[in-house]
Amino acid sequence: MGESRRNTVKFDPHKLVLTAGATSANETLIFCLAEPGEAFLLPTPYYPGYGTRDLPRFPFSYLHCTLISHAYVHNSFDRDLKWRTGAEIVPVRCSSSNGFRITKVALEKAHRRARKLHLRVKGVLMTNPSNPLGTTMTRVELDTLIDFVVAKDIHLVSDEVYSGTNFDSPGFTSVMEAIQDRKNVAHRVHLVYSLSKDLGLPGFRVGAIYSNNETVVAAATKMSSFGLVSSQTQHLLSALLSDKEFRRSYIVENRRRIKERHDLLVRGLERTGISCLKSNAGLFCWVDMRHLLKSNTFEGEMELWKTTVYQVGLNISPGSSCHCDEPGWFRVCFANMSAETLELAIQRLDDFVASRHGHKVICNSGCRMQPCMPKWILTLPSSDRMLER
Numbered sequence: 001m002g003e004s005r006r007n008t009v010k011f012d013p014h015k016l017v018l019t020a021g022a023t024s025a026n027e028t029l030i031f032c033l034a035e036p037g038e039a040f041l042l043p044t045p046y047y048p049g050y051g052t053r054d055l056p057r058f059p060f061s062y063l064h065c066t067l068i069s070h071a072y073v074h075n076s077f078d079r080d081l082k083w084r085t086g087a088e089i090v091p092v093r094c095s096s097s098n099g100f101r102i103t104k105v106a107l108e109k110a111h112r113r114a115r116k117l118h119l120r121v122k123g124v125l126m127t128n129p130s131n132p133l134g135t136t137m138t139r140v141e142l143d144t145l146i147d148f149v150v151a152k153d154i155h156l157v158s159d160e161v162y163s164g165t166n167f168d169s170p171g172f173t174s175v176m177e178a179i180q181d182r183k184n185v186a187h188r189v190h191l192v193y194s195l196s197k198d199l200g201l202p203g204f205r206v207g208a209i210y211s212n213n214e215t216v217v218a219a220a221t222k223m224s225s226f227g228l229v230s231s232q233t234q235h236l237l238s239a240l241l242s243d244k245e246f247r248r249s250y251i252v253e254n255r256r257r258i259k260e261r262h263d264l265l266v267r268g269l270e271r272t273g274i275s276c277l278k279s280n281a282g283l284f285c286w287v288d289m290r291h292l293l294k295s296n297t298f299e300g301e302m303e304l305w306k307t308t309v310y311q312v313g314l315n316i317s318p319g320s321s322c323h324c325d326e327p328g329w330f331r332v333c334f335a336n337m338s339a340e341t342l343e344l345a346i347q348r349l350d351d352f353v354a355s356r357h358g359h360k361v362i363c364n365s366g367c368r369m370q371p372c373m374p375k376w377i378l379t380l381p382s383s384d385r386m387l388e389r
Contacts, residue, residue, distance in 0.1 A: 045319060093110070096329070124155075124156050126159065135282075146185055155188045159192045160191055160192065165197060192208070192209060194206065265285055283333055301318050
């Protein structure tokens, strides 16, 4: 944990609770901090997921080339935080006008909205670096969040599973670093970490809660019995992580490769006329495809998503799956395929954009520009979130 944060924070092992992945860590913290019916504020867009109703679980063998976000099929904060705890999520609406940065105004609006819904707010949960934005929080944002939770007498949970993927400036600042000179708030700030992203070990199910709150640590330790890290995994990882030279070289090389792949995607999309939110971390880009919408609505976004799946053979997560308020944004993963596959996907998008604008396309990229998935895909309904708007 310390090395992925460039050793800016010293962690006390007595304040650490191991869990079977970050999913278990987040859920455990919600159990510790909230009662059923109480709420957490989450800045949008956040960890993608449609729940179980909105998107199909179609077989991926239909996809000839994929830029896929697995998270909306398998995971989401809606599931992780709500299904078993009974807690509620109140979105903190962030806007593209300032790069989706968190502001005090947005936090206050979300808090008032929760009060109107007769929900008692117990905390704010954030991802830093952000999933899906691929950005690290500024010190100003962190201080704003800390000041807010102090003023409201609530908790702050920082999900930092992507902390080791910071590949460009500005650097990553952990919430634990931000509170080092503010000891009076340490008891209300909690950190979630995992080896899934930084070491590429999602199947090993190794996560952690770090908290300065003795009561939270004690409760989480008792609850961790329901989600232990296996003995075999602990034995393997203890040997792996004891190798200091491996840790150092792996982190450096991993960041270099992520940046290389990120730059490949951004440059390729720019050639097609598609821009991305400037990012410096994560395994994905937040891509602006608003100019490709036939209507500036979430129905228009879903139509574009279905078209890219059905005609182009690419599956990218629509922004509405991340609870984004603005239609036309998509999350594109770039680290789960070879460079050659990524280049092919970019070429297919280029051909698609040209065809979308009415230009004749002679496709040499393997892109069929014809149905490559069953026709039932096109009959899928738009997101049930539309009912909330």
